Amino acid sequence: MADSSAEGTTAEASIRLLEDYTARDFFLATENATLLGSGVAAALTDPDEIRLSQRVATALGDGIAPIAVGALPFDSAEGTPGRMVLPRRTRRAGPMHPAVDALPRRRVAPPTNARPVPEPRRHADAVARAVAALRDRGLRKVVLARALDVEFGGGVSAEAILHNLVKDNPGGYTFAAGLPGGRALVGSSPELLLSRRGHRVVSLPHAGSLPRSADPVTDTENGKALLSSRKDHIEHAVLAEAVVETLRPFCRKLDVPEMPELVSTPTMWHLRTKITGELVDRDVTALRLAAALHPTPAICGTPTGLARELVTELEPFERGYYAGTVGWVNAEGDGEWAVSIRCAEVGNSALRLYAGGGIVPESDPWAELEETSAKFATLLRAMGLPREWLAEL
Numbered sequence: 001m002a003d004s005s006a007e008g009t010t011a012e013a014s015i016r017l018l019e020d021y022t023a024r025d026f027f028l029a030t031e032n033a034t035l036l037g038s039g040v041a042a043a044l045t046d047p048d049e050i051r052l053s054q055r056v057a058t059a060l061g062d063g064i065a066p067i068a069v070g071a072l073p074f075d076s077a078e079g080t081p082g083r084m085v086l087p088r089r090t091r092r093a094g095p096m097h098p099a100v101d102a103l104p105r106r107r108v109a110p111p112t113n114a115r116p117v118p119e120p121r122r123h124a125d126a127v128a129r130a131v132a133a134l135r136d137r138g139l140r141k142v143v144l145a146r147a148l149d150v151e152f153g154g155g156v157s158a159e160a161i162l163h164n165l166v167k168d169n170p171g172g173y174t175f176a177a178g179l180p181g182g183r184a185l186v187g188s189s190p191e192l193l194l195s196r197r198g199h200r201v202v203s204l205p206h207a208g209s210l211p212r213s214a215d216p217v218t219d220t221e222n223g224k225a226l227l228s229s230r231k232d233h234i235e236h237a238v239l240a241e242a243v244v245e246t247l248r249p250f251c252r253k254l255d256v257p258e259m260p261e262l263v264s265t266p267t268m269w270h271l272r273t274k275i276t277g278e279l280v281d282r283d284v285t286a287l288r289l290a291a292a293l294h295p296t297p298a299i300c301g302t303p304t305g306l307a308r309e310l311v312t313e314l315e316p317f318e319r320g321y322y323a324g325t326v327g328w329v330n331a332e333g334d335g336e337w338a339v340s341i342r343c344a345e346v347g348n349s350a351l352r353l354y355a356g357g358g359i360v361p362e363s364d365p366w367a368e369l370e371e372t373s374a375k376f377a378t379l380l381r382a383m384g385l386p387r388e389w390l391a392e393l
């Protein structure tokens, strides 16, 4: 029988969950709560995400465990199926911050080798080709990503990276999801795909970005520049419209602000829209809603099918669980699903880091390359590496 415990809202309780995390587990820390799922009472994989959500609801209804946790890939057609686990043991605690600030950072040994995939210049070329394809094939937006393969002669610890990510990102959805073969998807995303609590649903789509700067004047200027950038508002509007269109049939009421707001992570400025709604049917679970929304134009594009084709054509790697979604759902159908960005797939002695950006007809290839470098910084920082380290590759 699966075991579930609420361990209180004290700082010690949430920090204990972080300290007990191992690379096979599921972990999620948000502004509101900390969750650790360990062991496997049941595991479900399915390339069809809607069917997976139904199978998960049935398993939860059978009482196998009170909660299911897991990850959906960017594109299950690439051969990576959605993967859900009903943990043997689920532990919940209150939010981690600010108590975690007092903990020392954990050391991640320096990499022995690193290789951008593709070469930076080739990513800029791909962006230029994407801009031309948007025009020729009638797309409004596509999201192109690049990867960074990093090797560690002496091994790399997902636990240490997660620890530092939690410390660095108090407002983030900081996650780790165990994957087959002892690998783990570890990251800290600013973006909530969907949360459901009772009738209330919330989505926090993010699109439109500029890097933060260590210089306060430049930093403020970047924020202001983003807020007045026509190109970024177009990129954002395509996303917000798609989220609203998908949620509308499920909701009797939707609240959508007219303009996006400016928000920040420690490494990026973004445009974000807070969309809230009231569900018509309480039987529609958080996972079912996440499966309906995914892939949004924050990580794929519009129209979805054409954008997905363009991604496959222009990116020389498979995204796997990057640009998918990670989260949990319980027997009541409540849950929380973050977009799996600002993350890395971590193995024993190597990891692959990912970063992407939305391309619209107004996009500049070199600025887009810069943007992906800035987005890598979330993980680089957790690995103890300065952003300048990228320029040496």
Ligand SMILES: C=C(O[C@H]1C=CC=C(C(=O)O)[C@@H]1O)C(=O)O
Binding pocket: 143, 145, 191, 206, 207, 208, 209, 270, 297, 298, 299, 341, 342, 354, 355, 356, 357, 358, 359, 375
């Ligand atoms: C695809 C990523 O970010 C998305 C989320 C926020 C802003 C984005 C942008 O401005 O391009 C991206 O759509 C990523 O970090 O890999």
